[in-house]
Amino acid sequence: MVNTQQIRPDADVPAGNGVTFEDVLAELADRRTEFREQRYVSKDFIARLKQLGLYRAATPTRFGGEPLAPADFLARIERISVVDGSTGWVASFGSALVYLAALPVATQAELYRDGPDLAFAGGLFPVQPAAPTETGFRVDGRWKFASGCMGADVLGVGIPGDESTGGKPRTALLRPEQVEIVQDWDVVGMRGTGSFDLVVRDVEVPREWTFIRGGRPTVDEPLYRYPTIAYAAQVLAVVGAGVARAALDYAEEVGAGYAGVTGAPKLADRAYYRAEIAGAEAALHSARAWFYELSHEVWDAVVAGDEATDEQNARLRLASAHLAKTSSDVVGRLLEISGTAPIHSAHPLQLLHGDALVPKQHAFLGPAMYDAAGAVLMGMPPTTPGFR
Template sequence: MVQTRVRESVETRGRGDDAVTFDDVLAELEDRRTEFDEQRYVPKDFVERLKQVGIYRASTPAKFGGRPLPPAEFLDRIERISAVDGSTGWVASFGSALIYLAALPVETQAELYRNGPDVTFAAGLFPIQPAEATDSGFRVDGRWKFASGCMGADILGVGIPGDSSTGGKPRTALLSPDQVEIVQEWDVVGMRGTGSFDLVVRDTEVPREWTFIRGGEATVDEPLYRYPVIAYAAQVLAVVGSGVARAALDHAEQVGGGYAGVTGAPKLADRPHYRTRVASAEAELRSARAWFYDLSHEVWETVVAGDPATDEQNAHLRLASAHLAKTASDVVGDLVEISGTAPINRSHPLQRLLGDALVPKQHAFLGPAMYDSAGAVLMGLDPTTPGFQ
């Protein structure tokens, strides 16, 4: 049974450990990020370290032992991780994905968290694969892409079609890792260490109660599960880009005072255009971040007060997320442009950061179409992209 397999897969989950500090984990990450990049995934032992500092209980319902964080607090942690390593920040960001699982039946959630609140969930949702309905659930068979963090996951999800009962939204079917083949097909220039591999499932029946509607209404009544689900999913990815851009700016400011070109030209910090562009980049990133976090606090206050987030608030969250992702990518690109020939070396820090910063703004949740949908909603029209609200 799926329930038994899921229970067994989470029995060895990490527990919160107050002896391990967040700074300890960041220091270890700095030492190991090259390892993760070379093997193309964040290993399970480091995922356990993230569990120890609460990343994977930050979206678990309090009724099941979680310590759900206000979104802005969780986003700040992901941004700090991403400033050390974007790939690990991306994987850690899916600690927020447990808000999706709040749409499961309460009894299923109780089984899922039976052995503790620290659950790592990864999913390959697309392309949506057909799933034959059975008397008790769905028969799942197919291959899905981009399952970021799947190598360290306790439970995996795959995308199957919705039906008349889901309002057109797709379902996600949950499986234990031993029911899924992970195909390590992931050769990219950005976020290389995310382990965004393919998932393959062959002719496996998943009970209906172990499926949920992505973005569906939560069955748990706690403030975090009244926060806009898809908007939060966009925020956690956008803030990864912000952390990467912060690392690029820190690098540019540190080396600016000490680097001189091979031609004998003035060192970078003595060049007016370099100083000006770095200062402009600081202003752009900090401005985008301030709006992004201010909105998160505003919407959180709304849902804590017991009111639903408005369509306009959701549109602003989506817009601010897309804007932050684009700004972060532009900032890193600008810093590469003004840094002379040094960044053409494959080992140069800005090379890695340039690739990493590109990924969030290319994501479907954060691309140019979000501006169109946000504009439509703010003008009283329906959003122009599916799943916007």
């Protein structure tokens, strides 16, 4: 049994209508197979996540939001991911509303007119051409990896930038009824994220309903001074940490009682198994500690009115990549020492291994981040576009 209380012991508080975090996690444990099989998190469960405040955790206070300090939001996502990585991944995009803070204030007021709980999903790549019009852009094309799109209230697609964006791409916002969702998500990990393709056919989007990803916010609140792209990397990395925690909990519980069909000693009686479990615990806890330590440090700086430095941003990016890799490595090693049982496609460690692989493979968290962070820490420009 996974022990999500290890992640955040104080999180079992009412989330609205008497619902607690534990209530929602228990429901998730019952429904995660459903989400995996249908390949997306159902919209009614997105509504449950909204009750936990996850989809107002990055909404500006002036529009009724209840912004969370990044570390607090990350801990919640990690805890969900212990139960189901796909749902943690989808819930993590509650943080993506920090991007929308770059919209004109009047647009944001309209966006949050019906309330602060807004589920946003985007298929930003590949960036597709969009012909300028007198009032905006004519959008037409197909975009990939729109995680959580089946439960989204608003969708975004990537279009080119121009001189006014400093070369950075824009995101154009659309209503769900303006977008066709093509359900072609067939993967070995994070099967339930619903990271489907978005298709838009000849829709004019007003300029004020577009924003520069990572652009300067029009709302001055502390959360929007925290490094935006680094935060986007953190929320994905912490999903991997939750998956690794679930794998360790499983390996420790099963190892204490499992004996192979050959009559060999149970796993916990084998020195190599005990040593690997201990090493995995040390590795995961160490990577998590640095990850959260940096998040608290940078948050304290921006709350004090300081701008996050290039070095702080680089360390956030590095710690995120390191956590994602460590988490994946932990699950991989547990798979290796668990005998023949995990060769079955539905074995829990096999499923967790696929889920743990996904964050590490993400462009925000891949090997290039080590090179870019190392360059910045030695006073050089980052070697990867969009590092900050």
